[in-house]
Amino acid sequence: MSLLAALPAAAQSGSRPSTTQGFFPAPDDVAAPPEDARRTESGLAWRLLGEPAERENRPGLLDMVDVRYTGWATDGRLFDTTERDRKPRRLPVSGFIAGFEEAVLLLSEGESGRFWVPPELAYPKSALDKPQGMLVFDVTLVEIIRGPERPASLEPPEDAKRLDSGLAWVVLREGDPGGQPPGDEATVLVEYSSWSRSGDLYDSTKHRGEPRALTMDQMIEGLRRSFKTMVPGERRLVWIPPELATFSGQAAFEDTVVFDLELLSYMLPPVAPANISSIPDDAERSETGLAWKVTKAGTGTVRPAPGDRVKILYALWAQNQLFDSSYAHASPGTFTLDDRMPEGFNEGLFGMVAGERRFFWIPEELAYRGQKDRPPGLLVFEIELLSIESGGVGEAAETPLNAMPDE
Template sequence: MEETAKKDDPINPILKAGEEKDIGNDGLKKKLVKEGEGWETPKNGDDVEVHYTGALIDGTKFDSSLDRGTPFKFKLGLGQVIKGWDEGIKTMKKGENAIFTIPPELAYGESGSPPTIPPNATVQFDVELISWTSVKDICQDGGIFKKILVEGEKWQNPKDLDEVLVKYEVCLEDGTLVSKSHGVEFTVGDGYFCPAFAEAVKTMKKGEQVLLTVKPQYAFGEDGRSAVDSEGAVPPNATLHIALELVSWKSVAHITKDKKILKKILKEGEGYDRPFNGTMVQVKLIGKLEDGMIFVKKGHDEGSFEFKVDEGQVIDGLEKTVKTMKKGEHALTTIQPEYAFGSSESQQELAVVPANSTVYYEEKESWEMNAPEKIEASGKKKEEGNVLFRAGNIERASKRYEKAVRYIEHDYSFNHEEQQQSKLLKVTCNLNNAACQLKLKDYKQAEELCTKVLELESRNVKALYRRAPAYIQLVDLDLAEADIKKALEIDPGNRELKMGYQVLKEKMREYNKKDAQFYGNIFAKMNLQQANAAKQEQRTPMIIDSKA
């Protein structure tokens, strides 16, 4: 991004409406009538569109595009207009209106423009910059000019290793069609069709559409090209016009400095965070050999595969890859033997990996499961949590219940039956996790989990019963009593609820006694302080203001 002009910049001054300043040192003046939009200004080579009115210094009008009702278009900075225009209009923003006072040296000079403009005339132009189309010399040698027709998204550009998907149409200068495609994919560094393709896409953003003017050195040179299949011939030393759209691309990058782990992003992830050492990650992956044989498949049939980063639970190449990934990212990784299974043969889940094998892993997050897979994975995590809970491993059980809920957290795409299954799993897992939190003495978390259940089932007795002791520990006794009373209304014969109510009443009596004692002590101190203050007042003589 280029910096905006500084206030004292003589070439491109910042003006407020009504102000006039010099542009450069040759007598060109600019008076701002109306401010434009944004901060960008056109550059040399851009196609600009303006409305203008030209007049002599005494006010005599000699030309106006407004009178003709048609904007004037020209290429900026290429000498197609007087020098004062080329210098002045490149200081303007889109929508800006300014008056330029242009001395003869930058206007029509000693000869003028008879009969309307006399020799050595200073002229004024009232100019409105309607718009412009950027035209760039992308190789800085006049070989490829790029005109942006549709702006792209964000700011990233493809690199040499990336795989791009483009649409294009190639024509000769006379309009003869040479080649056309509605979608072709290629690696940027390898190029495609002619050298201009690779050079151009490296300057483009996703979704950008451009028109390229390609000189022979970036096309087919002095030899040209014969017709190939359905594609037309290109004559020697031919200039090409190429309409090119960068539809999308897959980022490809070396993960290690020795370039022995290559990652291709098939689907971008979310946010900015990536796993770090010690993080527990969930992935779905498929491992293949160079001949395509699958030697491992995890997280597809039995729910997401979990491992802790930097704990040596998987090969080094996988750990290094995962640490570069975002949540939800889907990637294809090529891992050379040094970061895979090395020089030894390895027996894997589905096949033997020969010594010195390069392996390929396709990895993706569990969010890519379909609804039945998510429900199945959630159920398995719930059962794992139940086993851990019964074994007394409460913290690990809690984490299993949390993971079970995460699988089905967003169930709006489920059908009716799947939503009912999802609801039952959410209720069960959140209730079980609430029981874990009560044992772990995280009463606030227990209360929140029970509240989530009650949002799904307002008459769930277990949720009311488990939220009540959380409220008691949080000293919200009125809320605890309300929960137990509501639970007893739903299930009046429940002995556990009745016992819980007795415990609550005893707690309330204890708190009431403590409150009475506490406030009694406060009132006693207040009464003593008031008595002492009264005695002090009796001893203090009244002071009379003699000036009254």
């Protein structure tokens, strides 16, 4: 029986009452399920709280869920609740104790229920720091984050491509015909799910809700070899033997691991300009002191205005070293041009059009001006403007650039 550390992480052994007990009183029927409660074959008792969902939309074992819950022992003692944080908790369905897992699978998205979990579906006696006996949960299923679809077969087919190393794969979707594979210096942006040969899900970007950026030295050897023969847009089902499932010489998996891989894109490290400590003599300058060089002409005709959102590829050098870049995230950054951004950053973008690339030298009086935890002195940016979205001043800036002001 699996135990989820976060559920209930706050539970303690003994009879000491919770300090928040008064805020989350136990229901009147906490001691035992009422006669009209539904019962499953496993012994779980439950009833809906409120109206049923308009349409059935239940999670599966491979999904993640956002849930609100409160748990009590049958004597009314509170042992855990998400309501302390006043927000749902995101958890894997298959990571719960058996009774809670079954409870979540009974709910449709948006529904709430009360569940009486018998001891055999709760915590084993060996879990000394967990509450024992029957447990009672009020659960609301807020949202389902769908997991990956398990491959039809977890064994390589006869027509799979194979190498002497034991690496095998089948191409599920061809990539860019003119694309080139990433090299050792690349950061790749990928979607992936990984499985054991028996069908257990190890990990998936589907649960994260977004792709993952990885450098070639952040992955097991079998993945590195796979990506070095893929092109952007390509998707493969890959079988990696344990001999190639190593990281820094250590075994990461004891048996063959199956990956569903999609290479979305990759980026190469930025190359610093010759002048990163001072403004070059041949740079163009504005009256404010901002300096720049155009390294690629743009194709657009519209320039950003205050409050617009811009999508850019960027690199930032400060104090003669690379401080941050979209290379580190393997994807562009999106920013709102408002007073939360350095003055010189905004001024520079206001002069660009889509498709244009420039180096900027931003003097300190147009940069962070001594702000805490921000780089002092001259800032050097390389920026390629990808797109402009009109917006009002004050919209939130999505800032993966860690040098930029926090919201």
